[in-house]
Amino acid sequence: MASSIPDEVMMDAALIKELVEVAKDAALLQGVLMRTEESPNSSELVTYAPFTLFPSPVPKSVFLQALAVQTHFNTLVDKISQDMDFLQEALASTIEVDDFTARLFKIHQQILQEGRSQSIVLGLNRSDYMLDQREDQNSSLKQIEINTISASFGGLSSQTPHVHRHILKVAGRLEESQRILDNNPAAGLARGLAKAWELYGSERAVVMFLVEVDQRNIFDQRYIESELWKRNIPTVRKRFDDVYKTGSLDPDKRLLVDGKEVAVVYFRNGYMPQNYTNEQCWDVRLMMERSQAVKCPDISTHLAGTKKVQQVLARPGVLERFFPDQPQVVQQIKETFAGLYTLDMGPEGDKTVAMALAEPNRFVLKPQREGGGNNIYGSEIVQVLKEVRGSPERTAYILMDKINPAPIQNYLLRRDAPLAISNCLSELGVFGAYIRQGAHMVMNECVGHLLRTKSSEHADGGVAAGVAVLDNPLLL
Ligand code: ADP
Ligand code: MG
Numbered sequence: 001m002a003s004s005i006p007d008e009v010m011m012d013a014a015l016i017k018e019l020v021e022v023a024k025d026a027a028l029l030q031g032v033l034m035r036t037e038e039s040p041n042s043s044e045l046v047t048y049a050p051f052t053l054f055p056s057p058v059p060k061s062v063f064l065q066a067l068a069v070q071t072h073f074n075t076l077v078d079k080i081s082q083d084m085d086f087l088q089e090a091l092a093s094t095i096e097v098d099d100f101t102a103r104l105f106k107i108h109q110q111i112l113q114e115g116r117s118q119s120i121v122l123g124l125n126r127s128d129y130m131l132d133q134r135e136d137q138n139s140s141l142k143q144i145e146i147n148t149i150s151a152s153f154g155g156l157s158s159q160t161p162h163v164h165r166h167i168l169k170v171a172g173r174l175e176e177s178q179r180i181l182d183n184n185p186a187a188g189l190a191r192g193l194a195k196a197w198e199l200y201g202s203e204r205a206v207v208m209f210l211v212e213v214d215q216r217n218i219f220d221q222r223y224i225e226s227e228l229w230k231r232n233i234p235t236v237r238k239r240f241d242d243v244y245k246t247g248s249l250d251p252d253k254r255l256l257v258d259g260k261e262v263a264v265v266y267f268r269n270g271y272m273p274q275n276y277t278n279e280q281c282w283d284v285r286l287m288m289e290r291s292q293a294v295k296c297p298d299i300s301t302h303l304a305g306t307k308k309v310q311q312v313l314a315r316p317g318v319l320e321r322f323f324p325d326q327p328q329v330v331q332q333i334k335e336t337f338a339g340l341y342t343l344d345m346g347p348e349g350d351k352t353v354a355m356a357l358a359e360p361n362r363f364v365l366k367p368q369r370e371g372g373g374n375n376i377y378g379s380e381i382v383q384v385l386k387e388v389r390g391s392p393e394r395t396a397y398i399l400m401d402k403i404n405p406a407p408i409q410n411y412l413l414r415r416d417a418p419l420a421i422s423n424c425l426s427e428l429g430v431f432g433a434y435i436r437q438g439a440h441m442v443m444n445e446c447v448g449h450l451l452r453t454k455s456s457e458h459a460d461g462g463v464a465a466g467v468a469v470l471d472n473p474l475l476l
């Protein structure tokens with residue numbers, strides 16, 4: 001089985017053992033860190049964030065393709081967020097049955113009725129891809145999803161190249177070591193936040209990271225915070241509860257939290273139902289959306305990242321509506337789309353059900369959820385669809401073609417897990433950053449990448465979900 005590293009290295013048990021020790025220390029040295037499960041809110045106990053021993057091969061052409069299409073995805077997400085009729089129509093069936101999406105949509109509608117009090121929007125997203133590598137075909141880049149809220153690992157992935165370079169040198173692979181790409185999404189994401197803060201135009205105002213109750217992945221965020229402090233931009237971390245207790249809107253709808261005016265709210269929380277532990281969290285989300293603070297993302301951009309919207313975008317003629325005079329952009333985006341199928345009530349949805357029941361292993365069934373571990377595969381698809389196929393409940397899901405990358409051998413380094421060689425699949429993420437002020441795009445950039453790798457035994461799940469680990473591409 002393929003790897004970026006020759007078999008004599010992969011199979012040399014003594015060398016691997018030595019490299020693993022070197023690797024863990026290199027990760028700690030470079031700040032590829034996470035807090036531990038047992039103490040998620042204290043840095044007294046930290047460990048390395050899980051990562052691969054070796055980088056994974058990625059064809060150069062698809063890597064460049066993913067980078068090249070990113071600014072178009074930024075534009076697309078931003079256009080969708082401004083198209084009320086489109087969002088309404090796309091999500092109409094979903095919000096009938098999915099409470100979480102319905103609550104977000106209700107806030108979105110309320111903001112529209114009131115009128116937005118801030119014309120600046122900051123988008124920091126991550127478009128994720130896998131390579132479809134069926135036998136006798138070239139590998140093709142297929143989008144898994146785009147994350148328009150709380151896209152993580154831009155911080156840690158700025159450090160992992162140093163770790164892999166070091167491991168490869170110690171392994172005697174100097175040539176490969178020199179081919180590990182530089183990567184610094186943290187700097188680009190921070191540039192977006194800094195620019196939004198500047199446009200807000202108040203020296204005393206702060207950038208507020210809205211963070212989770214448990215903060216295992218705090219170091220990933222600290223890289224971005226640190227970039228902001230370097231620019232003398234004051235940065236605070238607050239939970240929903242803090243904002244509930246100390247936050248308010250002044251008569252001009254300026255957001256004040258703990259006595260400080262907030263210029264930018266950067267959501268690193270609020271992307272899944274469990275984040276809203278009580279009604280007060282929803283009150284706080286609404287208050288922040290109503291405020292003058294720049295939201296990253298605003299509620300409409302959050303909705304633009306739903307899986308239902310992704311499915312609707314893949315319908316014939318829809319992308320053309322957003323890029324009427326740019327057939328090449330439409331083409332470039334479309335090339336990355338896998339097959340996506342509606343489960344709306346009606347003959348088309350019925351056809352999707354029949355197709356999935358006939359060959360469940362060809363598909364993934366996806367609810368409107370984020371954070372990994374929510375999708376449905378194989379025989380479970382049959383089980384779920386048999387339950388919901390006759391009712392509108394089925395419209396909470398979309399169906400997607402399953403992408404099949406060729407497995408690669410690697411060692412996954414994770415605290416408390418025994419060391420073993422695994423067959424692995426990788427997912428490439430590309431970070432986008434943009435700012436729109438009124439009708440004017442002030443910034444639109446691709447700011448870096450992320451490679452995550454998991455054992456092929458796991459169908460689903462990201463790094464935070466404890467399944468995937470951090471990696472780097474080695475371009476072929
Ligand atoms: P989430 O928002 O929870 O991250 P994703 O759509 O990214 O949802 O799915 C989670 C994981 O499931 C992905 O990281 C990937 O490993 C796997 N996955 C999702 N869609 C597909 C697909 N179409 N083919 C193969 N694997 C998929
Ligand atoms: Mg997601």
Ligand code: MG
Pocket residue numbers: 128144145371372462
């Ligand atoms: Mg994902």
